[in-house]
Amino acid sequence: MTKAEFIRNLSSLIEALPQGEKQKAIDFYCEIIDDRMENGKTEEEAVAELGSILAISQKILAESGQNANYNNYYKSSQSYAAPSHGGWTKDWFGGLSKGWLIVILVLTSPIWIGLVAGVVGIIIGLLGAVLGIVVSLFAAVFALAVACLVGFISSFIVMSTNPIGGFAQLGASLLCGGLCILLCIGSVSLIKLLVKGFRSGYQSVKNKIHRKGGVAVG
């Protein structure tokens, strides 16, 4: 088969394609044939080495059928090759042009701005609640310490007039002191735990942002 015959046969087999796509495919195979001939093959050999025209045309047609589902193909192949989370979103966005991405972001802003604000609100609320717990713990420790000190001193004054009441007060103030020390130990370890939790949370968020930026996939 000559090159001209090959082109004629191929173009009739991929007739259904839009003109631009058809021409692209034919140009590609023409170039291969020319390059083969430049490397010492005869025209006959160069065409024969391409294999069956039917198989070639079927692959071209199959591909342009898939093209409509390009993003779907990407999604499935990506999640197949990479079980990492967020694997396909990256390529899906990669497939969109930046301009479109901006348009979509602007159009959907009423939705995502609300969502982002909500999430930020929840985070601030949580931080506030945690801060509240810490402050109230300190307040309790302080109150117990004051009660212990005042109760302890005044119990001696009460004792001079009412020995039984004085002893009761002394006992109560010592109890306060004990509770104060216990609470102190408890709150210190709680704060340590909170700091640790925040640190690991911050780290994981940082890693996620890192990944989304396409700098690394773990």
Place this chain on the structure above:
Amino acid sequence: MDTQMKKGILEVCVLAVLKKQDSYGYKIIGDISNFIPISESTLYPILKRLETGNCLTTYSIAHNGRLRKYYKITPVGLRRIKDFLDDWREIMDIYQFILQEEKDDES
């Protein structure tokens, strides 16, 4: 091998070749064939898909009185290679895990 998987791998092979230097159809086939057999009819859809996915751009240069189409890798294409390598590191870990489970089963 699963055809979809092989397609994905060949795409990255083409990108790896283009990372070294811009190239054209006949040369790409020659470079890849040293490792994996690939035919023109396989390469064409791959190049088309990579172009649609913004992984490469094309330009033409006159050569012996005709035009030769060159393919050039884009930043998106470079990222594709990096993602592929990262993904496979992960897959190799999973492979090791599965292999170990198989061995444990036998003993």
